[in-house]
Amino acid sequence: MTETDPRENGERQGIQSVETAMRVLLALENGGGALSLSAIAQASGMQPSKVHRYLVSLGRIGLTSQDPASGLYDFGAAMRRMGAESLRRTNEVAVASGHAMQLRDRTGHSVNLAVWGDRGPIVVSWAYGTRPLPLTVRVGATLPLLTSSVGQVFLAHLPQSLTDEVLGGELHGRETEWTGERLAALRAQIREQGHVVTHSGVIPGIISVAAPVFAAGDPLPLAVSVVLPESLGTPDHLAELTRELRDTTAAASHELGHLS
Numbered sequence: 001m002t003e004t005d006p007r008e009n010g011e012r013q014g015i016q017s018v019e020t021a022m023r024v025l026l027a028l029e030n031g032g033g034a035l036s037l038s039a040i041a042q043a044s045g046m047q048p049s050k051v052h053r054y055l056v057s058l059g060r061i062g063l064t065s066q067d068p069a070s071g072l073y074d075f076g077a078a079m080r081r082m083g084a085e086s087l088r089r090t091n092e093v094a095v096a097s098g099h100a101m102q103l104r105d106r107t108g109h110s111v112n113l114a115v116w117g118d119r120g121p122i123v124v125s126w127a128y129g130t131r132p133l134p135l136t137v138r139v140g141a142t143l144p145l146l147t148s149s150v151g152q153v154f155l156a157h158l159p160q161s162l163t164d165e166v167l168g169g170e171l172h173g174r175e176t177e178w179t180g181e182r183l184a185a186l187r188a189q190i191r192e193q194g195h196v197v198t199h200s201g202v203i204p205g206i207i208s209v210a211a212p213v214f215a216a217g218d219p220l221p222l223a224v225s226v227v228l229p230e231s232l233g234t235p236d237h238l239a240e241l242t243r244e245l246r247d248t249t250a251a252a253s254h255e256l257g258h259l260s
Helices: 016-031 037-044 048-060 077-088 091-107 149-157 160-171 180-193 235-255
Strands: 064-066 073-075 110-117 120-127 196-199 206-215 218-229
Touching: 016 037, 016 048, 016 064, 016 073, 037 048, 048 064, 073 077, 077 091, 077 120, 091 110, 091 120, 091 206, 091 218, 091 235, 110 149, 120 149, 149 160, 149 180, 149 196, 149 206, 149 218, 206 235, 218 235
Parallel strands: none
Antiparallel strands: 064 073, 110 120, 110 218, 196 206, 206 218
16 A cells, blocks of 8 residues: 655645544543443444454553442543643743642641632642541542632632633532522622632531632633631631632732732
8 A cells, every 4th residue: 555645635644543542532531421332333434343442452551440249430540630730831820830839848737739720720749748538529520610718719800701601510500509690799809808718618617718810911820729627717717828818829820920
């Protein structure tokens, strides 16, 4: 067989099997969670037997994984590490992560950093504190808009055109509870006070205090949050932590060239 000269069609030649594997990974991404073999096959437009062979190879290198109990497939550990590392390498994330680590060292509490993703806020770093927590949110996890402190930060500071689709999914069946007027009041309150405090919003028994980090010329903020057990959240301690958090996010924003 004569190899086609890439100059004939104006395109560089690639490896078709790599592109096919990417169709499998994109099907998992668009699925929004663990999927069955048949669902991946349907989403990728391939036969289940072919998809299975690709999943075996992708699983061997850690890009996908299969739950032994349910048989469902999802992203693997290597994929999560690469996603988190890709986000970490952006300048804004690196700068904010440095300030978040210093906040952890000063307060002793766990601190996390989140950025906006296609389906909501994504945790890109988690600095563990000296105070034990009953449960932590993994790096790469997507947090809800309405019940998490970082989610509410993005809800208040991002354009509604970016948040409406995610918000609509969370509000399904709850439209009468969260009216447009209530959402507008929540956004205005958060922007005015500059931070968010949630109690048991994502994890029972946990308080989270979050505030935004802004960069020059970038309309998308980041969010830093301090996480602590409810038992330690006295009014005085929360006020102190909030001051520390606000100082941290202000310093990070200043380093990123934001003019407040």
